[in-house]
Amino acid sequence: MATFLRRPGNLARYSRRAAECIGRSGPASVRVLPPTRLSSLIASPRVRTYATAGPGGPENSQNGQSQTGGGGQGPQKNNRKDEEPEKPESVLSAAEQKQLDAFVKRVEGRLPAAQHAQLQQMRKKLMQEGLPPEVKTFVERLEKHGDPSLMEYIRMVRFILRYANDESKKIKDETTEEETKREKREDREAEEEDKEEGKNKQEDKQQQKKDQKKQPPPPPGGRVFEFKLDPASFLITSICAYYVYRSIFPGESSSREITWQEFQANYLDKGLVEKLTVINQTKVRVDLNSEAAAQVYPDSAGQPVHHVYFSIGSVDAFESRLDAAQQELGIPTKERIPVAYVDEMPWGPALFSLAPTVLLFAGIYWMSRRAGGGGGGQSGIFGIGKSRAKRFNHETDIKIKFSDVAGMDEAKVEIMEFVSFLQQPERFEKLGAKIPRGAILSGPPGTGKTLLAKATAGESGVPFYSVSGSEFVEMFVGVGPSRVRDLFANARKNTPCIIFIDEIDAIGKSRSKSNFGGGNDERESTLNQILTEMDGFNTSEQVVVLAGTNRPDVLDKALMRPGRFDRNIAIDKPTMDGRKQIFRVYLKKIVTDENLEYLEGRLAALTPGFAGADIANCVNEAALVAARANADKVVMKHFEQAIERVIGGLEKKSLVLSPEEKRTVAYHEAGHAICGWYFRWADPLLKVSIIPRGQGALGYAQYLPAGGDTYLMNTNQMMDRMAMTLGGRVSEELHFDTVTSGASDDFNKVTRMATAMVTKFGMSPKLGYIYYEEDPQQQLHKPFSEQTAQSIDSEVRRISNEAYKQCRDLLTEKKKEIGIVAEELLSKEVLGRDDLIRLLGPRAWPESGEFSKYFDGQGGSTIAPPEPPLDPEETAGKDGRDETPLPT
Ligand SMILES: Nc1ncnc2c1ncn2[C@@H]1O[C@H](COP(=O)(O)OP(=O)(O)OP(=O)(O)O)[C@@H](O)[C@H]1O
Structure with a gap:
């Protein structure tokens, strides 16, 4: 703004342009375009008027005169209606002038007064430049034969539009030429100014120049038809449209409603009627001989009367009246007026x-x-019946390759076959091998099923349709099957391709099971449609269907049969090695200068039971923790905090325990820790904390699986683990007068473990080798007798009592050690494995090589927990994590 104001030259230039714009403001166009020739002829005198005559123009308009009245001629034109119109210089012959005047007069009669001035401008232009031949012919025709034909009107309209357009172009060219000249002149001026004002202002000037040049350039050569709403074009088009309309629908202006008496007196008796038409048996249209009518009624509002109408009560009455009237007039039967009957819509x-x-x-x-x-x-x-599957294009959308999927080597080998099939089908076909139709990828959540399917598409470079099972289900009947049909039809059009149906259990549940309680017809018919479609492929169609599910056990058997989903690829939670590989993938993206090999191993050891998604989340969380601490790089401490946070939830700083409660929690946790340390088959402690964390835990202890990733447990391990789980309560009993509710979750775990030993694992000599399914749906009807139930109860009780005794014996012996650990815990709130070694001495039992490699005290002072929050079913018997629930 300051720059702008500093330049009087600029200011003057812009204000001049603004004034010109205001002067040209007639056309209300979407784009700012130079006006058409006609409109400019109308508008330009106005500009001149304001420029030269100053306030004269506006005064004229105040006196009720037209603003576009044409400069100094305005006042005379105002009296045009009263006087003979002033004869300006004209190149027209007298006859032409007469024709034109007649035409203008005719049109003027139908236009609002505000537009008269513009019409006069058009007239003036035609007078100055002469009539174009087309207009001449038209006007001549008008004079000689009255109203021209429809075709002539249309031709005239086309001509006028073209004419207006050409004129507009001419004006535009002229204006552009003028603009260019003026710009050059202004640039020269600006340059001179800039020389004086300094170089830095030169840049602004150039910018302005660029801005001006950004305005649309004049169209190159060819004809460009632009729709403009400027008054002149609008007016011309309206006049033409009006004429065309009138010639097609000669409405009220050339016809009017009369009565029978009028008809008889004014038309019938005077012999002006040419024909009568009875319309819809209710009205009669009287076609008049227009020339005769015009002679008889010369001042019928300046317009010839073509038709008149009158209403009739009934056709019979009308006919008899007409007959009587003609009879009276003495018209012979042969010459009577013809009557037609029509039904008009x-x-x-x-x-x-x-x-x-x-x-x-x-x-x-x-x-x-x-x-x-x-x-x-x-x-x-x-x-609605269309498939909602998203189509991913391998070139743009799917960049995932098998190298991005870490671990699961066996699953990759299996699925590679699909890739080779899609890439080189002939390799299989020539040996007579049938092409596999599809595979179900099953496994716990977050283990990378979707990722693997995407990688398959990425590797094979074919289109990938991804849809979730639930997207087939809609509230409308028949939508599911229709979407399945659409999905497969699309896929067939784009072969080779891969369809991936995630969470297929949403529609693929076993039909027999779902029938319990009424079933779901819509879901079943969707499943049936999938079965049909998968059968419907012929062997040459390269469509591979992959499906993901967490519950392969509930899927319909028909889905899993060979020829549909031929393969069931189980993707389990990653092993220690798998976790290392997944960490390797994600650690690449993280800024850290830790020894990567050691880091991967240690983190993998700290995270048994983590799925791929947990690991991805954990690494990301570590980066967030580091960022929050304004660190330059992510270090081991951040990873451990992240793992802790993923497992235990956020620290609850707001939850403040009373000293008494804190003491109880400390002794409770110390009880667990001592058991883990001294029982041979229990898991050694990694970390114990009495800081409350999310999920209602007041404290928690985490343990390193003693034997690494364990998949089998023997009786000793189970007994030691149960005894360790009871360590919290036993410690409370030994150190306090009363016990708390904090051990209820421990009892739950112990009971479930003992029950599993009796009813599933065949570890009770009394019950023997029997497996009783634990099906929550069959609670009402137990698969064993009352007597067996009592035996199960007594065996479960015996086992848990044994575990209790084992625990109590140990903790009574180690009461002093419990005190030491508990007091240390009370003062430090968190104890790591190194603290326990310091307080209790090294553990007497050797630990799994793979795990102990990363916990030799060199990796970091804090040792993070190993257990993710798993389903209790899965955790039972696998870990010794303790979550002390909040007292209720
Ligand atoms: N093996 C792996 N390698 C690399 N990243 C993995 C792996 N497994 C899982 N992930 C990560 O976990 C995320 C979630 O995985 P994905 O969606 O494939 O799980 P899913 O098994 O399909 O889960 P759900 O059963 O819940 O659908 C992936 O985007 C990826 O970041």
Whole structure:
């Protein structure tokens, strides 16, 4: 702004342009375009008027004169209606002038007064430049034969539009030329100014120049038809349209309603009637001999009367009246007026009656478009049966390769076969091998099933359709099967390709099971459609269907049969080695200068039971922790905090325990820790804390699986683990007068372990080698007798009592050590493995090589916990994690 103000030259230039714009403000165009020739002829005198005559122009307009009245001639023109119009210099012959005047007069009669001045401008221009031949012919025709034909009107309209367009172009060219000249002149001025003002202002000037040049350049050469709403074009088009309309629908202006008496007196008796037409048996149209009518009625508002109408009560009455009237006039039968009968459709009411239906359909269409907005081509209610599968293009969308999927080597080998099939089908076909149709990828959540399917698409370089099982289910009947059909039809059009149906259990549940309690027909028919479609491929169609599920056990057997999902690829939680590989993938993206090999191993050891998704989350969380601490790089401490946070939840700083409660929690946790340290088959402690964390735990202890990733447990391990789980309560009993509710979760774990030993693992000599399924749906009807139930109860009780005794014996012996650990815990709140070694001495039992490698005290002072929050089913018997619930 300051720069702008500093330049009087600029200011003057812009204000001049602004003034010109205001002067040209006639056309209300979407784009700012130079006016057409006609409109500019109308507008330019106005500009001149304001520029030269100053306030004269506006005064004229105040006096009720037209603003576009044409400069100094304005006041005379105002009296045009009263006086003979002033004869300006004209190149027209007298006859032409007369024709033109007649034409203008005729048109003027039908235009609002505000537009008269513009019409006069058009007239003036035609007078100055002469009539174009087309207009001449038209006007001549008008004079000689009255109203021209429809074709002549249309030709005239086309001509006028073309004429207006050409004129507009000419003006535009002239204006552009003028603009260029002026710009050059202004640039020269600006340069001179800039020399004085300094170089830095030069840049602003250039910018302004660029801005000006950004305005649309004049169209190169060819004809460009632009729709403009400037008054002149509008006026011309309206006049032409009006004429065309009138010639097609000669409405009220050339016809009017009369009575029978009028008809008889004014037309019939005077012999002006040419023909009568009875319309819809209610009205009679009287066709008049227009020349005769014009002679008889010369001042019928300056317009010839073509038709008149009158209403009739009934056709019979009309006929008899007409006969009587003609009889009276003595018209011989042969020369009587011809009467025709027609049924005409009244267009107005007909259209009006259709309006609600049209509106209804338009409304439904609009709503369906809105409802399906963003759904791309398949939006709206009409696209409800269309598949919702997202199509990924391998070139742009799917960049995942097998190298991005860490671990699961066996699953990769299995699925590689699909890739080779899609890439080189002939290799299989020539040996007569049938192509596999599909594979189910099953496994716990977050283990990388979707990732593997995407990698398959990425590797094979084919289109990938991804859809979730639940997307087939809709509230409308028949939508599911229709979407399945659509999905497969699309896939067939784009072979070779891969379809991936995630969470297929949403639709693929066993049909027999779902029938319990009524079933779900829609889901079943969707499943049936999938079965049919998968059968429907012929062997040459290269469509591979992959499906992901967490529950392969509930899937319908028909889905799993060979020929449909031929393969069931189980993807389990990663092993120690798998975790290392997954950490390797994600650690690459992290800024750290730790020894990567050691870091991977240590983190993998700290995270038994983590799925790929947990690991990805953990690494990301570590980066966030580091960022929060404003660190330059992520170090081991951040990773350990992240793991702790993923496992235990956020620290609850707001939860403040009373000293008494804190003491109880410390002794409780110390009890667990001592058991883990001294029982041979129990898991040694990694970390114990009495800081409350999420999920209602007041303290927790984490243990390193003593034997590494364990998949089998023997009786000794189970007994030691149960005894360790009871360590919290036993410690409370030994150190306090009373016990708390904090051990209820421990009892739950112990009971479940003992029950499993009796009913599933065959570890009770009394019950023997029997497996009783634990099915929550069959609670009402137990698969064993009452007597067996009592035996199970007594065995479970015996085992837990044994575990209790084992624990109590140890802790009574180690009561002093419990005190030492508990007091240290009270003062430090968190104890690590190194603290326990310091307090209790090294553990007497050797530990798993792979795990102990990373816990030799060199990796870091804090040792993070190993256990993710797993399903209790899975955790039972695998870990010794303790979560002390909040007292209720
Ligand atoms: N083996 C792996 N290698 C690398 N990243 C993995 C691996 N497994 C899982 N992930 C990570 O976990 C995320 C989630 O995995 P994915 O969606 O494939 O799990 P899923 O098994 O399909 O889970 P769900 O059963 O819940 O659908 C992936 O985006 C990826 O970041």
